[in-house]
Amino acid sequence: MKIERYEQNPLITPADVKPYHDGFEVIGAFNAGIAEYNGEVLMLLRVAERPVSPDPNIVLAPVYNVDHGGLDLIEIRKDDDRYDLSDPRVIVRKENAPAFEYLTSLSYLRIARSRDGHTFQVDEQPLVYPSQSLEIFGIEDPRITQIGDTYYIYFSAVSPVGIGESLVSTKDFRNITHHGMIFGPDNKDVLIFPEKIGGKYYALHRPTTKSCGRPEIWLAESDNLLYWGNHKHLLGLRPGNWDGGRIGGGAVPIKTERGWLELYHGATKDHRYCMGAVLLDLNDPSKVIARSDRPIMEPEADYERQGFFGEVVFSCGALVRGDTVAMYYGVSDTSMACAELSLQEILDSLQPV
Template sequence: MNSQRYEENPLIAPKDVKPYHAGFEVIGAFNAGVAVYEGETLLLLRVAERPLPPREGVVGAPVYNPDSGEVAVKELRLDDERYDFSDPRTIREKGSEGAFAYLTSLSYIRIARSADGRHFTVDDKPFIYPSGELETFGIEDPRVTQIGDTYYIYFSAASPVGIGESLVSTKDFVHTEHHGMIFGPDNKDVIIFPEKVGGKYYALHRPTTPSTGRPEVWLAESDNLLYWGNHKHLLGLRADRWDSGRIGGGAVPIRTERGWLALYHGATKEHRYCMGAVLLDADDPSRVLARSARPILEPEAPYETDGFFGGVVFACGAVVDGDVVRLYYGAADTSTACAELSLREILDGLEPV
């Protein structure tokens, strides 16, 4: 697959974003939802901030307090044998079947603005900030679906009781209305289609369970965008391929002459994240027509292979202009980059199923 990475990449790096919290540092500006509003490209950045180490041998775990509206930092010693500190993103209780006790950073959503889609300025303050008991560990990986004059923004909401997907809407990217959690724990990577199909709204989502399930893509439908049902398993893992470890939705599905094109991420069991595509029937999105045999974008550039969590390209949004797909993606869980791809080449490269 031919892809043209922008020479300005990474477009936004942690050094380009001022910390919002005193005594914190920005370690990530990535995994942005994308919207076009009044002639500007808006990136709804996931900004991750980490407390500066209080002293040697100690790590700080930030937790939002919904009662005070402030962030408290719990200090943990790195030699505390109750916890596993091997993953720089999480602090896990040993023997807890993979559940994390804390995150090492707090994420929220901040807007970056551009007139040309290449050069961005980042707002000084958050656009959407954690609120309520279901977001005490932060909010992550936003996507944006425009339906009419309303932009629906949905994101992973993390707390001690799990990770679910919450929904916020806006008409002007100033005022917001919060609609609560639309997919309960554990669920993430939700992608809402930009129009009704057969009188229903549709969404991709990725539930995970510690039982027999695997991190795969499901389809749900709704009458009102708030209550989702008729869940169907849609897309599974493929052994010995680039999407053998986990998969999940990426950018908002694109209506094409051949059907709905959904760009999704896949990872190997070694946690190498790539982007691929799947084609769904235009009138019945539960029918999978074709799928990427190979990634359409994979981590190759230094800013994709090296970073806070290297070997990752992870897209939450794209802008389509004719045959050009501008895919904005998080690189190495650190920065934001963009690559242009051909819509027709993506479609022609799919493998029928």
Template sequence: MNIYRYEENPIITPADIQPYHKGFQVIGAFNAGVAEYNGETLLLLRVAEQPISDDPNKVLAPVYNTGTGKIDLVELDRKDERYDFSDPRVVRDVTQNATFAYLTSISYVRIARSKDGHRFTIDNEPFIYPSNEQEIFGVEDPRVTQIGEDYYIYFSVVSPKGIGESMVSTRDFSNVTHHGMIFSPDNKDVLIFPEKIGGKYYALHRPTMKSIGTPEIWIAESDNLLYWGNHKHLLGLRQGMWDSGRIGGGAVPIKTDKGWLELYHGATMEHRYCMGAVLLDLEHPEKVIARSAAPVLEPEADYEKKGFFGDVVFSCGVVVDGDIVRMYYGVADTSMACAELSLQEILDSLVYE
């Protein structure tokens, strides 16, 4: 498959963004939802900011305070045997079966804008910021579905109660209406189809199983985009393959003559993240027609292999122009990149069920 990675890659890095919080540093600008609005390509960046600690033996964990609307810092001692600091992203509580206790950064959404899809200017202020108790550890990995004049933006919300999916909508990327949580914990990687199918809205989602089962893709339906039901398992892991560890939705499904094309992410047990594709029936999207045997994009470039969490390519949105699929994707949980692929070549690469 022919892949053209932009010469400017990575197109946005943490160095391009001024921290919003005093005493913090930007450690990630990645996993952006994508929209086209008013003649521009918009990247809804997940911006991760980390408090700067003057003491190497201390970790400062940021937590949004719903009372003050500001960020509080919880000081943790690296010598405290209750906590596991081995993962740079999270602090785990070993007394509670190593469940995560705090994140080491806090994420929010900031908009980057471009006329040509290559060079972006970044807003100074957050667009979506933590606002309630479901979001005290941050908001992450937004996706955008346009239906008519409305842009529905949904994203993971993180708190001690778990990770769920909340949604807002806008018509101008300035004024926002909050719709609350649409998928309860533990769930993420939600993708809403861009039109009704048989009179229903459809969405992909990825429950995270703690008792039995594995992290795989499900499909649900709704009459109003807010209340989802008739959940069905859609796509599973494949042992020994590039998507053997976990899978989840990536870009908003693309309507083609052959079916709905979903570009999804898959990871191995060693946490190597790639992008692949699955083709769903146009009239019955719960039916899988074909699927990638090999990734359509995998971490090969240096900026994809090295970073805050290396060996990761992770797309939350694309722009389709004829046969060209412009895939914007996060690299190494650090920066944003873009690659162009052929829609027809992706479809031709699929293995039919």
């Protein structure tokens, strides 16, 4: 399959983003939700900022404080044997392993704007910032679905009680209405379809549990976008394959003549992330028509293979113009990139199930 990576890749890197917090450094600008508004392509970036510790023997963990609306910095000594600091992203209390105690960075959502879809400028201020108790460890990995003149933005909300999916909406990307958590912990990778199907709204989601089950894709339906039910298991792992470790939704589903096309991410057990696709029935998205046997796209460029968490191509959002799919994707948990693919070639590559 022909893939044209943009010459400007990576389009946004941490170096392109000025820290919002004094004394912090930006370590990630990635996994953005994608939208078109007022003649611009918008990337709603997940910006991850880490406090710079003045003491090399201390790791700082930022936590949003609901009471005073600012950040508290928790100090953890590197020689404190109660904690496992081997993963630079998290602070794990050994007696509670594998659950983490704190994150070493705080994520929020910030817009990058472009007239041509290639060159972006990053806003100075966040669009969505942690604001309540279910978000005190940050908000991550937004997706954007436009329905009519309203843009629905949903994201992972992280706190000590788990990771759930929260919803806000906007008509102008300035004024935000908060709607609360729509999928409770633990759940990620939610994608809301861009129109009703048979009078219902539909969403993909990825629940996980600590008892049984695996990180796989489910389908839910709603009358109002706020309360979701009739959950159905949709797509499973394929052990030993490129999507044998975990899978989750990537881009908002694309309506085609053949069905709803979903560009999803799959990872191996050793955490190599690729992009594939699945085709769902237009009138009943619980029916899987076809699926990628092999990845449509995998980490090949240096910026996809090296970074904060390497070997990652993470599909985020797609803009379709005729046969061209401009697929914006996160790379190495660090930056944002884009590649163009043929819609027809993607559809033709899928194998019936």
